[in-house]
Amino acid sequence: MSEEEGLILAIVDANGSFTDEERGEMYVAGSNINNQNTLKFVKKNPRIIKKVIVLNDCHHTESVHFCDNWINRLTKQHPEPYSHINIDKVLEEYDPTLILDAGHPLSDIEYGLKQMKNAGWTDLYFWPRHCVAHSAGAACAPEVMEILNILNAHKVTATMIYKGVLYNEDQLSGAYATYYVDNYKMETFATLVYRLLVDKKMKLIMVGQALTHCLGLTAKELAIFLGDRANQIYIPLDCTSPIPDSDLEGMLKSLRALGVNIIDSIFDLTEKDDSHI
Numbered sequence: 001m002s003e004e005e006g007l008i009l010a011i012v013d014a015n016g017s018f019t020d021e022e023r024g025e026m027y028v029a030g031s032n033i034n035n036q037n038t039l040k041f042v043k044k045n046p047r048i049i050k051k052v053i054v055l056n057d058c059h060h061t062e063s064v065h066f067c068d069n070w071i072n073r074l075t076k077q078h079p080e081p082y083s084h085i086n087i088d089k090v091l092e093e094y095d096p097t098l099i100l101d102a103g104h105p106l107s108d109i110e111y112g113l114k115q116m117k118n119a120g121w122t123d124l125y126f127w128p129r130h131c132v133a134h135s136a137g138a139a140c141a142p143e144v145m146e147i148l149n150i151l152n153a154h155k156v157t158a159t160m161i162y163k164g165v166l167y168n169e170d171q172l173s174g175a176y177a178t179y180y181v182d183n184y185k186m187e188t189f190a191t192l193v194y195r196l197l198v199d200k201k202m203k204l205i206m207v208g209q210a211l212t213h214c215l216g217l218t219a220k221e222l223a224i225f226l227g228d229r230a231n232q233i234y235i236p237l238d239c240t241s242p243i244p245d246s247d248l249e250g251m252l253k254s255l256r257a258l259g260v261n262i263i264d265s266i267f268d269l270t271e272k273d274d275s276h277i
Contacts, residue, residue, distance in 0.1 A: 005201045006050040007269065008193070009151075011038070012174060012208035012215040014144050015056050017130035017137035019209065025130040025137060028209045030241035035143035037238045038207045041266045042147045046154045048270070051196060052147070055174040055189055055208075055218065057131035058138050058162035064112050065170050066129045070094040084123040087113060112168030125170060133165075161189050172214050175221035189218070190225045197232050204232055205266065207239035212246035216255065223258035230259035236266035 017024050019031040042049065062069060067078045072094055079085060079094070096109040113124065131138045140148075148158055163177035164170055171177060175190045193204055208215050215235070223230035235255065242248040252262055263269070 005048070005203070006199075007045075007048050008051045008053065008196050008202060008204045009038075009042070009049050009147075010053045010055060010189075010193070010204060010206045010208075011144055011147070012055045012206060012218055013057055013131075013210070014038075014054075014141045014208040015131060015137065016135075016139050016141065017057070019141040020136070023136065025128045028241050028243065031209050032141075032143075034207065034209070034239045034241055035141050037236075037266060039143040039147055041239075041269075042150055045270055046150055046156070049151060049154075049156055050202070052151050052156055052158045053161065053189065053192065054140065054144065054148070054158060055161045055163060055177060056138065056140065057164050057214070058133050059131050059164050060167035061132050062109050062167045063164075064109050064116070064168050065125060065127050067126045068129055069097055069109055070126075071097050079126040081126060081128045084125045087117045087121060087124050090124050091117075108167060112166075116168050127170075131164070159192065161192075173217040173221045174214065175218050175225060190222050193222060194226060194229070197226065197229050200232070202232065203234055203269070205239075205269065206233060206235050207266070209240060210243045210246075211235070211237075211240040212242040212248055212251050215240050216251045219255055219260055220251075220258060223255065223260050228259075231261065233259075234261045234263055234269065236263050236268070238265045 014035055017026050018028050019035055021027055021032055067081050070079055070090065071077070090113065091110070151158065159179065161174065161177050161179040163174040176188045178186045178188050181187050196202060197204060206215060206219050219233060219235060223233060256262060
C-alpha cells in the first residue's frame with residue numbers, strides 16, 4: 001500500500017472495562033493482545049494512516065441498563081447481568097436504587113425507562129456497571145494512548161466520539177453516535193466516515209471490541225449506511241475478539257454479505273512481511 005492510498009483507523013471500545021484483564025468489569029478475552037497488534041501495526045506504518053477515530057462507551061452512572069440500579073421489591077435482588085426483562089415488568093416489580101430528587105414523583109431512572117417505552121422499546125437489557133464516565137473503565141487502554149501519541153507526532157488528527165452517554169441509552173452500535181464538529185454543528189460517526197471515504201483509495205480499518213457485539217454491530221449499521229462503499233471497510237481478526245458463546249459465524253456472515261472485508265491480520269493490508277510475528 002502506498003502513502004497516497006491511506007487508511008482511516010477506527011478504534012471501537014478499546015477502553016478499560018473491556019481490555020483490562022485484572023480490573024475490567026466486562027473484560028473480553030484476547031483484547032489486550034488485539035490492542036498490541038494494532039499498536040505494532042501503527043508503529044510500523046504511521047505514514048499510511050491519515051485519520052484516527054476513537055469510538056468509546058461512556059455511560060452515565062445512573063444508566064437504566066446497569067443491574068445494580070434496580071432491585072426487585074419482593075426478592076431484594078438485582079436483575080441478572082446480560083439478561084433482559086419486559087419494561088412493563090421492570091416498572092411493576094423493580095425499584096430504582098438511586099433517587100436523584102426525592103421531591104420528584106419519579107426518579108430520573110424511572111423517567112428514562114418510561115421514555116424508552118414511549119419510544120417503542122419493549123425489553124430492558126441489563127449489563128454490569130462498566131465504562132462509567134470519568135472512571136478507569138471509560139478511559140482508553142494504554143496501547144490506544146500510545147497509538148494516539150505516535151499518530152499525533154505524524155500530524156494525524158484524532159476524533160473522539162462517545163456512545164451510550166445518556167442514562168436511558170444503551171447504544172451497542174456506535175454508527176450514529178454523535179460528536180461536535182464545532183460549537184454549532186454535530187455529526188455522526190457514520191457521516192464522518194462517509195465523508196472520509198469519498199476518496200475511493202481510502203480504507204477504513206475497524207479494530208477493538210467486541211466483534212460479536214459493539215464493533216460488529218457498529219460495522220453492520222455503518223455498512224448499511226455506506227451502501228456500495230461498504231467494501232472499503234476492513235476488519236482484521238487479530239485486532240478484535242468475540243464474546244464467548246456468541247454467534248461469531250452469524251456476525252461474520254452478515255458483515256460479509258454487506259460487503260465488509262474480513263481479513264486474518266491487520267498486516268495483510270500492507271506488503272507481505274512477517275517481521276511483526
